[in-house]
Amino acid sequence: MEQPVGRRGTRTIDVMTAIRAKVASRALGPDDRLPSIRAFAKTMGVSPSTVVEAYDRLAAEGLIRAKQGSGFYVSASALPPLVLAEKLPPTERAVDPFWVSRQSLDADSAALKPGCGWLPPDWMPHEALRRALRAIARADNAVLSDYGSTRGSFTLRRLLMGRFAEEGIELSPDQLLLTASGTQAVDLICRFLLRPGDAVLVDDPCYFNFRALLRAHQVKIASVPYTPSGPDIASFEAILAAERPRLYLTNSALHNPTGATLTAQAAHRLLNAAAAHDLTIVEDDIFADFEPEPSVRLAALDGLNSVIRIGSFSKTLSASVRCGYIAARPDWISDLLDLQVATSFGGPSPLATELIASVLSSGSYRKHMEELRRRLARVRRETAGKLQHIGIEPWLMPRGGFYLWCRLPDGCNSADMARASLADNVVLAPGNVFSASQTAASFMRFNVAQCDDPIVIDVLQRTIGKSCPSNC
Amino acid sequence: MEQPVGRRGTRTIDVMTAIRAKVASRALGPDDRLPSIRAFAKTMGVSPSTVVEAYDRLAAEGLIRAKQGSGFYVSASALPPLVLAEKLPPTERAVDPFWVSRQSLDADSAALKPGCGWLPPDWMPHEALRRALRAIARADNAVLSDYGSTRGSFTLRRLLMGRFAEEGIELSPDQLLLTASGTQAVDLICRFLLRPGDAVLVDDPCYFNFRALLRAHQVKIASVPYTPSGPDIASFEAILAAERPRLYLTNSALHNPTGATLTAQAAHRLLNAAAAHDLTIVEDDIFADFEPEPSVRLAALDGLNSVIRIGSFSKTLSASVRCGYIAARPDWISDLLDLQVATSFGGPSPLATELIASVLSSGSYRKHMEELRRRLARVRRETAGKLQHIGIEPWLMPRGGFYLWCRLPDGCNSADMARASLADNVVLAPGNVFSASQTAASFMRFNVAQCDDPIVIDVLQRTIGKSCPSNC
Structure with a gap:
């Protein structure tokens, strides 16, 4: 039954590596219980004493800790720092909830931002x-x-x-x-x-x-x-x-x-x-x-x-x-x-x-708001008309505010369009950044106060033509 | 063995109440494991089936949840909100880490604040x-x-x-x-x-x-x-x-x-x-x-x-x-x-x-800082002298800044003095608010730029006389 020391040492390290990987990938979170000695020995094809040694060593390192009578648990202190955004190349980032913030807050002053969530400076x-x-x-x-x-x-x-x-x-x-x-x-x-x-x-x-x-x-x-x-x-x-x-x-x-x-x-x-x-x-x-x-x-x-x-x-x-x-x-x-x-x-x-x-x-504040509401009502109608003209359909006509939530023409994927439009320095807000269930790929949010420049509609039309199969 | 239903119902509620109290007092924290059925039955002097019923009812309420094969755990969602400060009457609050913030941020403009952590407005x-x-x-x-x-x-x-x-x-x-x-x-x-x-x-x-x-x-x-x-x-x-x-x-x-x-x-x-x-x-x-x-x-x-x-x-x-x-x-x-x-x-x-x-x-910033450092060096010396005169001894003379960390005369408790001085509208910073080990009861922090008014030294002297037994 007893294995040679060298061999056993390697197996212990294999078990330690497997647990470390589970913690790093967060398959095991803070205070989660580790697999039982017996079960993990079976999974890894090693003896229970090898798992015991591996767990003991990981406990000495502080990655896990033993709780009396109830097994081993992941230590909170051993965890990697909190990372929120997906660390992906920029072109794969479109459905990350940080996508619109990053693009619109850090856009250069020449960018057009129909996807952003605020009014242009001269409206304030x-x-x-x-x-x-x-x-x-x-x-x-x-x-x-x-x-x-x-x-x-x-x-x-x-x-x-x-x-x-x-x-x-x-x-x-x-x-x-x-x-x-x-x-x-x-x-x-x-x-x-x-x-x-x-x-x-x-x-x-x-x-x-x-x-x-x-x-x-x-x-x-x-x-x-x-x-x-x-x-x-x-x-x-x-x-x-x-x-x-x-x-x-x-x-x-x-x-x-x-x-x-x-x-x-x-x-x-x-x-x-x-x-x-x-x-x-x-x-x-x-x-x-x-x-x-x-x-x-x-x-x-x-x-x-x-x-x-x-x-x-x-x-x-x-x-x-x-x-x-x-x-x-x-x-x-x-x-x-x-x-x-x-x-x-x-x-x-x-x-x-x-x-x-x-x-x-x-x-002046009440007057400013009256003027904003009047101006928004006008550009909302105009923008909705321009979008409908190129096949982008408002889901409803809002009573106020500056958003239009729109369905794209059949076959269009809003994330693909948003990535493509960045090349033209146009920041869009693709539907799935708003969707916890990821079911809004064919939707897009528009800020009607940021759609004034004719380039916005031009770029949208061109992107639809290029990225949406049914429109080719 | 079977108890009358009424009796058993009461006992179930006793067990539920005991667990609820542990959660409310945070003796049981989020995701903590509840005592085992057998052990808690013994503790409460009831049958294991009573504990099973109590745990099941608490689980139905959402306070606890069963984890397959490993017992019952406190639900995170059932916890009371995060409360930071001790909810005590004001006179007992002196060693709470929020004491100085509360008193100094919300002091009226007539208050003297030798305990506060910033310079007077006219120094800025x-x-x-x-x-x-x-x-x-x-x-x-x-x-x-x-x-x-x-x-x-x-x-x-x-x-x-x-x-x-x-x-x-x-x-x-x-x-x-x-x-x-x-x-x-x-x-x-x-x-x-x-x-x-x-x-x-x-x-x-x-x-x-x-x-x-x-x-x-x-x-x-x-x-x-x-x-x-x-x-x-x-x-x-x-x-x-x-x-x-x-x-x-x-x-x-x-x-x-x-x-x-x-x-x-x-x-x-x-x-x-x-x-x-x-x-x-x-x-x-x-x-x-x-x-x-x-x-x-x-x-x-x-x-x-x-x-x-x-x-x-x-x-x-x-x-x-x-x-x-x-x-x-x-x-x-x-x-x-x-x-x-x-x-x-x-x-x-x-x-x-x-x-x-x-x-x-x-x-102007560099000139402002030069002037501040010169002015602070002067009031630091003066304040240290005045405090020493009434038996309050600086722990060291700092090279700069506006704090003096001082030891009070024998027998003085800084929390008692700070509470007493509030009656004179003087905000002090008692030692233990700075001490995780609660070993600084005989220390106090002074802001030398806020000690200019002679009332500060008067109130300190009077408070020492009243609150410190060895000085009576």
């Missing part, structure tokens, strides 16, 4: 921003150099409470927290409520960065098909029962990427299902001010019990002066505040929040 | 900030409203690379990432490298917010005694062997809270020990510009292999215009960049980074 209220900057240049020393209070600018919080009141939500001051951005707000909530391995529900399609963010939290992503009136309620109820998600991340009005608006009936059923399964909902409402008139909101129906509201000013006012907010139960806000102090020290920049407050409180 | 370069704001008010539209590139302002990165070169560190552009603040920089690195349950090493004493931040990451905190020449090297080596920490968080020069400076010899031994144990070091260098002349740095000795450098401008320029940075291995910077996009979308505010770049590149 620069005169108001410049006036606010000149006013801040005369502010108290403390505004220019101090950390500011943990809850953030009182002026801005008071303005926001007024806006909530218009929506029918009576917010007490301890239900509101200013954050560094809308994304940071969602991230804080995820850190507070989620643990690795939890299930989180998103819409399919949904904002691509929800997928990137949830990867960073190492949670399981479940998805519910999105219809023109909101998530498909029957699927929603079935997923809640089957997957028990801890959180549902969604946009109620002017949903990203579809531009759809939740109906009152869907909202009501959705909240009932959530209550039955102890689900918390994050209602990301950053497109609210683009609506022609207010539609139903989960936070307003629920009264901020199991719904958390997120907002920001990056889409309407400035993505450079960043600021977001969270409205939620007071006990949660108090804990979120501690988490923000621990991870950012202090609240958001007083300079940023005072700037936002200054623009919001001037009459 | 306001004229330069106001000039920079007026210049930004005339900047391109894109600077005022766009997200900016994922790596952040090119101008600021070029300025920082010049500063690294002066230090003898040749940085390639792909080794530098701008972040929203120094704290956010440390937080990003922790998210990237750490998993819950990892061990992390800090100095004892260390910056209190390192403790708060590490709690948020749910890691185990190990600590090494800090000496006037750096961490105690023998202890450092022993802890590395015993605890295998993944990360060591430290300040090399003008250490917070002691003001001590790492010696070249200590730095060399520390790096060798780190290399032998595959330890990554985060060198938080936010006080660098307060040094009268440069001392040794881990990043410079190591060449950014296993050392990550963090910096910010919150202490020297403005905590309102926040911006920090990370210098590290290019492959890590690339992954950190993805993580920052996922969790903040885009890099730090272009407005903030262009403002910082504008002040740094004007000649």
